[in-house]
Amino acid sequence: MGTAETLPRNEEGIAAALGVLKQQFGEAFHTGQSMREQHGHTTTWIETQAPDAVIFAKSTDEVSAIVKVCATHKVPVIAYGTGTSLEGHVNAPAGGVCVDLTEMNAIKAVHAEDLDCVIQPGVTREQLNTHLRDQGLFFPIDPGANASLGGMASTRASGTNAVRYGTMKDNILALEVVMPSGEVIRTGTRAKKSSAGYDLTRLMIGSEGTLGIITEITLKLQGIPEAMSSARCSFETIDAACQAVMATIQYGIPVARIELLDSLAVKAANAYSKLDLPEQHLLLLEFHGSEAGVAAQSEMFGQIAEEFGGSGFEWTQKAEDRTKLWQARHDMYWASLALRPGAQGVSTDVCVPISRLAECVTAAKERADELGLISTVVGHVGDGNFHMLPLVNMDDADELARAQGYVSWLNDLAISMGGTCTGEHGIGQGKRPYLRKELGAAVDVMAAIKAAIDPDGIMNPGKIL
Incomplete structure (x- = not known):
């Protein structure tokens, strides 16, 4: 296996945060070795780096509560969808807490007349298209694996239909995101276009969980x-x-x-x-x-x-x-x-x-x-x-x-x-050495954005930058 870089661990902070989170989340909180290794799993050559705990979140409020505890104790937080990413995206090189979003899998609204829908991040593309089929609609982005749509947004996924329908960045209208402080923000509305301020939606798409955790997605749909x-x-x-x-x-x-x-x-x-x-x-x-x-x-x-x-x-x-x-x-x-x-x-x-x-x-x-x-x-x-x-x-x-x-x-x-x-x-851990070769000083701008939004570096550390 390829050796992945390790980062310094905040042992005292991790111990304190895990104590608080175990009390708050009870049966949804897991520290068993097999569970932890599953959530550090990567489907390519990079070695597994397991988190210290896994929590199955069921709502935006729960994700926010987890992040607030981790922010207080300066403990890493890694979001997890279906684990189909290929560049070590869900590894925990500094340990910390993995937030499993698979139980946040509700399709909250479908607006057929507007060709859009609102979903939670654990919804998979196959689940969504099965739900939409009897309404004559479908979501076109198809990376092959039955990935979660939250993960697809986080890695700016595309796939076989991209030549006609574009990639995830072309098919997302708005996001709800839990920020590194635990604050919850919305990056846009259901309107098909907007000139209102910075395009935070596109900033979060492809950020691989390094700026926040996506907890709701508003998607464009297509007619079958x-x-x-x-x-x-x-x-x-x-x-x-x-x-x-x-x-x-x-x-x-x-x-x-x-x-x-x-x-x-x-x-x-x-x-x-x-x-x-x-x-x-x-x-x-x-x-x-x-x-x-x-x-x-x-x-x-x-x-x-x-x-x-x-x-x-x-x-x-x-x-x-x-x-x-x-x-x-x-x-x-x-x-x-x-x-x-x-x-x-x-x-x-x-x-x-x-x-x-x-x-x-x-x-x-x-x-x-x-x-x-x-x-x-x-x-x-x-x-x-x-x-x-x-x-x-x-x-x-x-x-x-x-x-x-x-x-x-x-x-x-x-x-x-x-x-x-x-x-x-995506970049994850595996492609990090090539990002500066490709984008040069733009990587420094990315680092400045990361430092401004996540000054303690708790959101999926060791990825992209």
Whole structure:
């Protein structure tokens, strides 16, 4: 496992705070080792750093009460959703208290006529969309995992639909946030636009719990399209597939999703999801609109794909066929792990301008091969974002070092191309070394904001900065 940085512990403060919180929260307060380690869990190479206690909060008032105690004793507070983050976001490098928000999972209001809803942070995207379905509405941001929407807001998540519907920052109207003092603020209203002061909503989105704990979210919704179609097409080279993506975007075809799987990823999907796709580089697409519109969009893409040597082009509007393909895409993490039983996936992502996509993906694949790393390539390539997943024997120090060096090289490559070291995973602990390379002195401005809002540094310390 990768070694995570530890921070100084406030032993006296932690002991005092835990004594007070145990009395206040009773059965909702946990200090068992397995519970604590579960809440320091990370699904990538970074080692687990468990908190000293876990409290299952049920309301904004309870979150505020927890934070007030921790603020009094200068004890770290870490918010926890479903634990699907990938860069050590929920680790507790200085110990402290983890606030589990999974029981704050109420859908408080749906305003169908205004295309918005108000939810608590523990609501998952699948839960919300199941609730909305009979009203003809859906929430489009789909990172693959059934993540909590509070966690998705905190990491500025995106996913497969981002090319058409944007990311979390584009789909949140307002937040309720418990600040480091325990004070509760609202950052906006249900109005679709506002010029009222600083945009605190966007400040909190992507702040990874380092400025406050999100306890309520007002989301934009979309109407379920009249029709959806999915298409697939195979390519002999990654470059050809990426060139087809660039042409599709540049021609203005309104794709909802456009995903790349390299040939190794296709092989993994065939084995894991019982498919029979040609084991070449693959593009998966989805189109939303009218019956005639999605048919026309599918056919236009087919013509573009043909120009770049695409083969086996097929499209369908059958729900069962579409679901099977997209479920296979969402299962790619587990499918990839099955390629090398016993190995762990070192998941990383970058994002580059669409014009550099083919060059970046090709270089990433070639570099992994040069280093002797087994890695699938999958990506939300409509917006230049892709993921590498080196499969690593964590007991082999040399192999782990090569994988870590590879991740560093890939981050630097993306930044050199005018891109970012993380398109959607966030910074957490794992990407911290690359933030200043990407943004320079802007990191000092972030630090100044952090110091002003959280002068004692209790909110999710050791992340981002």
